[in-house]
Amino acid sequence: MDKNLVIPFFIPHAGCPFTCVFCNQWEISGEDQEANPEEILTKVKEYLHTVKKKPERTEVAFFGGSFTGLPVSVQESYLKGAFHAKEEGLIDGIRLSTRPDYISDEIVERLCRYGVTTIELGCQSLVDEVLSKTKRGHDVEDIMKATEIIRKYPTELGYQLMLGLPGDNFTHARDTARKTIEAKPDCVRIYPALVLKNTVLAQWYEQGRYEPWNLENAVEMAAEWLGAFTYYKIKVIRMGLQATENLTPEKDLVAGPYHPAFGELVESKLMLQQLTALLSSKSLQGEEATIFFNPRDCSKVIGQKRKNIQVIKEHFGFLHIRLMPDHDLPENDLRVQVESEIMTSTRQEFLKQYRNNKWY
Numbered sequence: 001m002d003k004n005l006v007i008p009f010f011i012p013h014a015g016c017p018f019t020c021v022f023c024n025q026w027e028i029s030g031e032d033q034e035a036n037p038e039e040i041l042t043k044v045k046e047y048l049h050t051v052k053k054k055p056e057r058t059e060v061a062f063f064g065g066s067f068t069g070l071p072v073s074v075q076e077s078y079l080k081g082a083f084h085a086k087e088e089g090l091i092d093g094i095r096l097s098t099r100p101d102y103i104s105d106e107i108v109e110r111l112c113r114y115g116v117t118t119i120e121l122g123c124q125s126l127v128d129e130v131l132s133k134t135k136r137g138h139d140v141e142d143i144m145k146a147t148e149i150i151r152k153y154p155t156e157l158g159y160q161l162m163l164g165l166p167g168d169n170f171t172h173a174r175d176t177a178r179k180t181i182e183a184k185p186d187c188v189r190i191y192p193a194l195v196l197k198n199t200v201l202a203q204w205y206e207q208g209r210y211e212p213w214n215l216e217n218a219v220e221m222a223a224e225w226l227g228a229f230t231y232y233k234i235k236v237i238r239m240g241l242q243a244t245e246n247l248t249p250e251k252d253l254v255a256g257p258y259h260p261a262f263g264e265l266v267e268s269k270l271m272l273q274q275l276t277a278l279l280s281s282k283s284l285q286g287e288e289a290t291i292f293f294n295p296r297d298c299s300k301v302i303g304q305k306r307k308n309i310q311v312i313k314e315h316f317g318f319l320h321i322r323l324m325p326d327h328d329l330p331e332n333d334l335r336v337q338v339e340s341e342i343m344t345s346t347r348q349e350f351l352k353q354y355r356n357n358k359w360y
């Protein structure tokens, strides 16, 4: 996962033409007034003061709305502040999110003039049926056109994708991933669709018109996506919404596959599949297996509530599993010893093999 420092400027619902069925950003009033570039610069400086360890890379991010739908003067007022911070060497990059139908050569040229380094497109799905049932107001062609335009400029491209929107299913989710792989963005964010209070989706849910995915299915498909994107070297920079105090049934969450550590669940799922594939590659005899892994992967290997260890024990009949962190092993690579048999698996080898049994 990305470990860069991001200084967020949240501009909820700003520039959006309407409120998407799953989005409750409208509850917070949109800021479509001009920002003061000096204030942005000051906020960046204040934020950096609070950081103890210097990050490898620092970025300013404008999130929460459709940045390029804002009046040009408002976009420029935000960008000027960030651009000054970049010129002063305080930050390395500027990222923002917008709708795919709010991209043109003129728009991207402007963003590049102000030093924008990453444009994230809120694609959600790359299947027209899902986009239309979700009433997104754009189609897959708009995403492809925006992708083509952004690719002409020296800025990175990100896709924000959702699982489980109206009309979505495993087949459509795999289509979305396949088309994403073809489009080859530099990075993706993966979010399971949640039913939030005061949204159209919440009304549809109450009327029985929409059923969210359960957590198990969302984790299952997100693990497939993680495997597929990793194999094709598309960075997955976020999985699941940031846990906030509002994401509780008492506050904003009505229903859906929410988990405060969604990303961790997905990583553990993929790790379990890698371990299972490795142990299945030989016929093994023994009561004990020793799993070696990079110390950073400890929780992924063990799984939530030791689930992975339980599954491995039951599936392969081991009485004991020994866990051995090994600094010499790269992250996501594994070595397993059963009696005198030693097996290794790199993440990339596993994903290649996994790809042959899957769909990407």
Ligand code: SF4
Binding pocket: 013, 016, 017, 018, 019, 020, 023, 024, 025, 064, 065, 066, 099, 122
């Ligand atoms: S475009 Fe994005 S921020 Fe705007 S309403 Fe839709 S989901 Fe919410």
